[in-house]
Amino acid sequence: MDIEEFRKRGYEAIDRICKYYKELDSVKVLPEVKPGYLKKLLPKHAPEEAEPWEDIQADFESTILPGVTHWQSPNFFAFYPANSSFPAIIADMFSDMINCVGFNWICSPACTELETIVLDWVNRLIGLDDGYLSDGEGGGVIQGTASEAVLVVMLAARQRVIDEYKKRGYTEEGIATKLIAYGSDQAHSSIEKASMIVNCKFKAIPSDDKFCLRGSSVRSVMEKDIEEGLIPFFITATIGTTSSAAIDYIDEIACTLEGTSVWLHIDAAYAGAALVCPEYQYLLKGVDRSQSFNFNMHKWLLTNFDCSCLWVRKRSHLLNALSLTPAFLRNIASDSGLVIDYRDWQIPLGRRFRSLKIWFVLRAFGANGLREHIRKSIKLAQRFEEELSKYPNYFAITTKPAFSLVCFHLKVQKNTNMASNELTTALYNSINNSRELYVTQTKLGSQNVIRFVVGSPWTTEQHVVDGVRKIVNFTEAIIEDAELTIE
Amino acid sequence: MDIEEFRKRGYEAIDRICKYYKELDSVKVLPEVKPGYLKKLLPKHAPEEAEPWEDIQADFESTILPGVTHWQSPNFFAFYPANSSFPAIIADMFSDMINCVGFNWICSPACTELETIVLDWVNRLIGLDDGYLSDGEGGGVIQGTASEAVLVVMLAARQRVIDEYKKRGYTEEGIATKLIAYGSDQAHSSIEKASMIVNCKFKAIPSDDKFCLRGSSVRSVMEKDIEEGLIPFFITATIGTTSSAAIDYIDEIACTLEGTSVWLHIDAAYAGAALVCPEYQYLLKGVDRSQSFNFNMHKWLLTNFDCSCLWVRKRSHLLNALSLTPAFLRNIASDSGLVIDYRDWQIPLGRRFRSLKIWFVLRAFGANGLREHIRKSIKLAQRFEEELSKYPNYFAITTKPAFSLVCFHLKVQKNTNMASNELTTALYNSINNSRELYVTQTKLGSQNVIRFVVGSPWTTEQHVVDGVRKIVNFTEAIIEDAELTIE
Known part of the structure; x- marks a missing residue:
C-alpha cells in the first residue's frame, strides 16, 4: 500500500468509523456468535501473496464485526465504561504515524x-x-x-x-x-x-x-x-x-x-x-x-x-x-x-505516545466538557434508580447510585420457590442473552446483584428508560415461568 | 466533535499522515530540542473550555512534531527498528473505533x-x-x-x-x-x-x-x-x-x-x-x-x-x-x-484489539511481501558493510552483518593519542549530534562499538551509501581535530 492508496483507504476507514457510530444505537450490544465461530470462517494459514484491500475490508465486515461486543453502545451497562472519543482516535492516528x-x-x-x-x-x-x-x-x-x-x-x-x-x-x-x-x-x-x-x-x-x-x-x-x-x-x-x-x-x-x-x-x-x-x-x-x-x-x-x-x-x-x-x-x-x-x-x-490523546481530549472537550459528560452519566444512573423504584415488588436497590453505578437484585416472589439469588441470576442471564443490554453480575456479601453502570457518551435518558422497561419484562417472564413450574 | 466534524478532521489527519511519510526523507531523524523545551511552550493548566480543533492541530505541528525522533525515517539506524505500515495504521483505527x-x-x-x-x-x-x-x-x-x-x-x-x-x-x-x-x-x-x-x-x-x-x-x-x-x-x-x-x-x-x-x-x-x-x-x-x-x-x-x-x-x-x-x-x-x-x-x-493489525498486515503484504521486506533490509546491511570496508584504515567491522545489524568501531589512528574506544564514542556523538543519522553505541567485550541497523521500509541503498559517506566525513573531522590537539 503506497501513500496514495493509504489516502484512499484511510478516507474509507474514516467513513467506516462514522458509519459505526451512526448505527451504534441500532446494533445489539452483544454479538450472537458461539465460541469457536471465527475459526470456521478463516483459513488455516496466512496468505502467501498480498490480498486486495477490498477483500480484507469485506472480511472485516463479515467475520469480525459480527463477533464484536460493542463497548461504545448506548446499551452497554456492564463492568465500567471504556469510552472512546473522536479527538482521542485522531490522537492515536498521529501516535501511530510517528510510531516512536x-x-x-x-x-x-x-x-x-x-x-x-x-x-x-x-x-x-x-x-x-x-x-x-x-x-x-x-x-x-x-x-x-x-x-x-x-x-x-x-x-x-x-x-x-x-x-x-x-x-x-x-x-x-x-x-x-x-x-x-x-x-x-x-x-x-x-x-x-x-x-x-x-x-x-x-x-x-x-x-x-x-x-x-x-x-x-x-x-x-x-x-x-x-x-x-x-x-x-x-x-x-x-x-x-x-x-x-x-x-x-x-x-x-x-x-x-x-x-x-x-x-x-x-x-x-x-x-x-x-x-x-x-x-x-x-x-x-x-x-x-x-x-x-x-x-x-x-x-x-x-x-x-x-x-x-x-x-x-x-x-x-x-x-x-x-x-x-x-x-x-x-x-x-x-x-x-x-x-x-x-x-x-x-x-x-x-x-x-499515549500522552497525545490526553492532550487532545483535555483540549477538545475542555475541563467543562469533561465535567458535563461525568455529570450526565451520574444523572442517568439516578434516573435508572428512579425508574426501577417504580417496581418495588420486583426490585431492591442493593446500593444507591454511586457515581454512575446502581446495584440491584430481585426480591423473593410469592408463588415461586426461587431464592432472591436465583431470581437475580436468572434475570442477569435473560438480560444478556437478549443481547440488547449488557450488564454484569457480582456478589455483595451473600447477595447476587446486577450492576448497571452508565458511562457511554451515546447513552440518553431514553436508553435508560427503555432499559428499565426491558428489565421489567424479563423479570415478569421469569416470575411467570417460575409460577408455572410451581403449579 | 460530532460525527460529521470527525469525518472532516479524520480526512485531514489522513492527509497529515500522507504528508508525514512524503516528507520523512527530508526531515532530520533526531530533533533539535533541549531537555525541558516543551514546558516553555505549553500552559500550566488544562483549558476550562473546549478549544477549536484548528488550535490543537496547529500546536501539534509547532510544538510536538519538532520534538519527535523519527523512528520511521530512512536514516534511523539505532536500536532495532519499529516499523509502522499503512495496513497496520488502518487496523489500529478500527481497533480504536471498536475500543473493546x-x-x-x-x-x-x-x-x-x-x-x-x-x-x-x-x-x-x-x-x-x-x-x-x-x-x-x-x-x-x-x-x-x-x-x-x-x-x-x-x-x-x-x-x-x-x-x-x-x-x-x-x-x-x-x-x-x-x-x-x-x-x-x-x-x-x-x-x-x-x-x-x-x-x-x-x-x-x-x-x-x-x-x-x-x-x-x-x-x-x-x-x-x-x-x-x-x-x-x-x-x-x-x-x-x-x-x-x-x-x-x-x-x-x-x-x-x-x-x-x-x-x-x-x-x-x-x-x-x-x-x-x-x-x-x-x-x-x-x-x-x-x-x-x-x-x-x-x-x-x-x-x-x-x-x-x-x-x-x-x-x-x-x-x-x-x-x-x-x-x-x-x-x-x-x-x-x-x-x-x-x-x-x-x-x-x-x-x-491488537490481533487486527497482525491480520491486516499478513494479508496486505502476504508472506512473500514480508519476506521481501526482511531480505531487503539484510541486503542493505551487507551493502553497508561493503561500503564501510572501503576504508580499512578507519573502520574495523566488529561483527559481520547479522540479520540487518552491523557493529563497527574505529581503529587507533597514528598521529593521535586517542584510544579506539574514545574515537568510537567521539564518532557516535558526532553522528547523532548531526541529527542526520541515528545510531546506537554499545560495548562488546571491552570494545565500544557503533551499531548500525537497517530496518525502515523507507531506507534505500542510497540512504546507506550516503550514511557511510557522512560517517567517513565525521571520522575524518575527528581525526583531524585529534591530530591538531597533539601538535
Whole structure:
C-alpha cells in the first residue's frame, strides 16, 4: 500500500468509523456468535501473496464485526465504561504515524515531555495535592492498566521496605518471606494478582456493611499480623470499588498508617474520573498522605484504551525498584539527569505516545466538557434508580447510585420457590442473552446483584428508560415461568 | 466533535499522515530540542473550555512534531527498528473505533478468537513447531513488549518449579529464596528486570568470543549453583541479541537442560521476524524443546507498536501462575472452559484489539511481501558493510552483518593519542549530534562499538551509501581535530 492508496483507504476507514457510530444505537450490544465461530470462517494459514484491500475490508465486515461486543453502545451497562472519543482516535492516528518507542527521552523528547506536562494538568484538574506534581519529588506516568499501576507501586513499596529493614540489620531473605500486602475484600483482583507476582502474602480485610474499608479494621488486622512476625508493607484503598463503587475511609486509613512504613496506594480506577468535578474532590481527604494514586482515563473520561494515569509521591522509589541501565540505553541526555526516562517507571521497556490523546481530549472537550459528560452519566444512573423504584415488588436497590453505578437484585416472589439469588441470576442471564443490554453480575456479601453502570457518551435518558422497561419484562417472564413450574 | 466534524478532521489527519511519510526523507531523524523545551511552550493548566480543533492541530505541528525522533525515517539506524505500515495504521483505527477491552471471551469474542487464529498463522509462517499451536496444549498471545513476555513466562516457570518442589516436601519459603534465573551476558536487560520483579536471583552466564551462549557454559554455571544449594528454574536463550544480534546455541542448551526442570525461554525479539524467510528457519534447531518463544512483530515486521508475540508450550502453566477469577469476571462462556480468557495469560486485565493489525498486515503484504521486506533490509546491511570496508584504515567491522545489524568501531589512528574506544564514542556523538543519522553505541567485550541497523521500509541503498559517506566525513573531522590537539 503506497501513500496514495493509504489516502484512499484511510478516507474509507474514516467513513467506516462514522458509519459505526451512526448505527451504534441500532446494533445489539452483544454479538450472537458461539465460541469457536471465527475459526470456521478463516483459513488455516496466512496468505502467501498480498490480498486486495477490498477483500480484507469485506472480511472485516463479515467475520469480525459480527463477533464484536460493542463497548461504545448506548446499551452497554456492564463492568465500567471504556469510552472512546473522536479527538482521542485522531490522537492515536498521529501516535501511530510517528510510531516512536519512547523508552527514554532521546527516543522522542516530545513523547516524554508531553506526558509529564499533561499528567501535571490532570493532577491539577482532579484536585490532587502538589506533592504529586513533577516539579517536586513526584510525578505522573501513563501505565497501560490499573493492574500494571498497582504492580509497579507494589514493587516500589517492596524495595523501600527491604532497604529500610536491611539498614536495621535484617537479611533480604528474612524480610521477603514475611511481607504482606492488603486491600479490602472489595478491592480489585489486580491487587491480589500483583501480590502473586511479587510473591508476597496478601490479605483481604473485611469491609463494613456499606462495603467500605475502615481504619479500625486495618489496624486490628495489621496489629495481629505484626504480632505473628509479618511485615505489612502495602495497602490499597479504593475510591469506587469494582462491585459497588464503594469508597474506603482513606483519611482513617492514613491515620492508622501514621508512623509505619506501609505504602498507601489509592485505586480510583473508575471513580477518579468524577474528580474532574469539584463537587467530588472532597473524596480526596487523606490522599495527601498516600504514596501513589491511580485512575484510568480510559474508563470514563473519553480517552481510548489504554491510558491509566499513575502518580507517585517520590519518583526515586520507582527508580530504586525498576531501574537498570545497560550500555545500549546510555545516552548524554539521560546521563545528565536532566530528563525523565519513563522506562524506569514501568515494567516494559518500550512505550507508545499515549500522552497525545490526553492532550487532545483535555483540549477538545475542555475541563467543562469533561465535567458535563461525568455529570450526565451520574444523572442517568439516578434516573435508572428512579425508574426501577417504580417496581418495588420486583426490585431492591442493593446500593444507591454511586457515581454512575446502581446495584440491584430481585426480591423473593410469592408463588415461586426461587431464592432472591436465583431470581437475580436468572434475570442477569435473560438480560444478556437478549443481547440488547449488557450488564454484569457480582456478589455483595451473600447477595447476587446486577450492576448497571452508565458511562457511554451515546447513552440518553431514553436508553435508560427503555432499559428499565426491558428489565421489567424479563423479570415478569421469569416470575411467570417460575409460577408455572410451581403449579 | 460530532460525527460529521470527525469525518472532516479524520480526512485531514489522513492527509497529515500522507504528508508525514512524503516528507520523512527530508526531515532530520533526531530533533533539535533541549531537555525541558516543551514546558516553555505549553500552559500550566488544562483549558476550562473546549478549544477549536484548528488550535490543537496547529500546536501539534509547532510544538510536538519538532520534538519527535523519527523512528520511521530512512536514516534511523539505532536500536532495532519499529516499523509502522499503512495496513497496520488502518487496523489500529478500527481497533480504536471498536475500543473493546477484551479481557475475556464475552467482552469481544472476535478480539479473542482472531488473536488465537493469527498467532497460529504466525507460528506456521515462522516455522515454529506444532507444539506451540493452540489446538494442542499450547498457544500464542499478544503481549505489549518482550519485557512483559519474559516476565509472564518467568512467573509461569516459578509456579511450576514451586509446585514441583512442594510435592517433594519443600516449603514455599524454602524454595522461593533459592530460585535462580539465567541469561547470557548478552541477554536483554528485561531478563534481569523480570528477575528483580519476581524477586529471584539472576546470573549472566559468559558468552563465547562471538557473544553466543554455549551449552557447556550453562552446564558449568548451573552445576556450581546447584552444589551451592540454589534451584535453577529459568533460562533465556536469544536469537539475535540486542548488542550484536548473536545467536545462542539453543540446541546445545536444550541438551544441557534435559532431565532438569529448568524452563527454556527463547527471546527472538528482533531476529524472529527473519524467520518468515525459510532460509533462516534452521535457527530454530532446539526450539522444539523450549517452553516458550517470543518475538516482536512490532520491531521489524511492519506492525505498529505494540505487538509482541509469545507462544507457550503449555498454556496451563500460565494459568496456574496468573489466573484469578473474581465474581465480576464470571460468565457462562468462561465457566464452560470452551473459550480462552487472555487476561490469565498476561499481567494486565484489560487488553486492546491488537490481533487486527497482525491480520491486516499478513494479508496486505502476504508472506512473500514480508519476506521481501526482511531480505531487503539484510541486503542493505551487507551493502553497508561493503561500503564501510572501503576504508580499512578507519573502520574495523566488529561483527559481520547479522540479520540487518552491523557493529563497527574505529581503529587507533597514528598521529593521535586517542584510544579506539574514545574515537568510537567521539564518532557516535558526532553522528547523532548531526541529527542526520541515528545510531546506537554499545560495548562488546571491552570494545565500544557503533551499531548500525537497517530496518525502515523507507531506507534505500542510497540512504546507506550516503550514511557511510557522512560517517567517513565525521571520522575524518575527528581525526583531524585529534591530530591538531597533539601538535
